[in-house]
Amino acid sequence: MDIDDFSLEPQKEELLLEIPNISTSISLIKPEDPSCNAVALTPSAVKYLIEQNIRVFVQYGFSANSPYSDSDYADAGAEFVDKFPDLAILGKIIIKFDSFTEEQLIVVPQEKIIFSTKLPNNLSIEYIKILNSKRIVSFAGVLLKDAIGESLVDKIISESLSDLGFNVALSSLLLPIVETLVHSPNIPYALQKNMHLIQGIYTYKAWLCSQIIAEKLNLQWRDILSLCWDLN
Numbered sequence: 001m002d003i004d005d006f007s008l009e010p011q012k013e014e015l016l017l018e019i020p021n022i023s024t025s026i027s028l029i030k031p032e033d034p035s036c037n038a039v040a041l042t043p044s045a046v047k048y049l050i051e052q053n054i055r056v057f058v059q060y061g062f063s064a065n066s067p068y069s070d071s072d073y074a075d076a077g078a079e080f081v082d083k084f085p086d087l088a089i090l091g092k093i094i095i096k097f098d099s100f101t102e103e104q105l106i107v108v109p110q111e112k113i114i115f116s117t118k119l120p121n122n123l124s125i126e127y128i129k130i131l132n133s134k135r136i137v138s139f140a141g142v143l144l145k146d147a148i149g150e151s152l153v154d155k156i157i158s159e160s161l162s163d164l165g166f167n168v169a170l171s172s173l174l175l176p177i178v179e180t181l182v183h184s185p186n187i188p189y190a191l192q193k194n195m196h197l198i199q200g201i202y203t204y205k206a207w208l209c210s211q212i213i214a215e216k217l218n219l220q221w222r223d224i225l226s227l228c229w230d231l232n
Helices: 043-051 070-076 084-090 102-107 125-133 152-158 163-183 187-193 211-217 224-229
Strands: 025-029 055-059 079-081 093-096 113-116 137-140 201-204
Touching: 025 084, 025 163, 043 055, 043 070, 043 163, 055 070, 055 084, 070 079, 079 084, 084 102, 093 163, 102 125, 113 163, 125 201, 125 211, 152 163, 163 187, 187 224, 201 224
Parallel strands: 025 055, 025 093, 055 079, 093 113, 113 137
Antiparallel strands: 137 201
16 A cells, blocks of 8 residues: 555644744645636645754645645645634735735735735725735736746746646746745845845835836836835
8 A cells, every 4th residue: 555545634723823934835725716727835745844954834724636646735834724813813924816806815814925826806996905005915816927027927827738747847847936925034035135126026115116017007106126125
């Protein structure tokens, strides 16, 4: 009998919110669309993070329609939690493939980092106001560009990979950024460790940092470097 036959399905249980080191933890949130076949981080990426002494909390059903199962994440060492408000408290970084809803943002604690692959479909002035009122650092993978200005995420999508290949490629792109953010004491330090973050962060210190979003919504914006080091 193969040792994998002894893999345990994650069991639901109440989790006491007494986390000794919340500064090195992430929460993975299931998508709104139950047919979504993508995950921001694969089980192997989660295993790697856990081996770096990062606690990983996963919402039940996180990988429901992807090539992976909840048990794959349990085998990697993830801890399962049911409710979004608990996950929002537990993770220094809250990660989701699709965008966060306004209802979710309302319960996210002050000064958290939210990390999604996509920008909100319903991106609005009100959405930005909620983020900035809580001084939330917001990151979107789709904002990452290559040397000629093309979206790296869109390039992965256009390569017509299998579901498994797409998830592995996306996770490989996002993992170094997640690792930098979770290990860094603050955003200026993280930027020095991984300059890709300059492209992906779009709200920081109650400011909009993306010129593209600012022009779309007719809002003021500030370059994130000026916010971090007061260069302007």
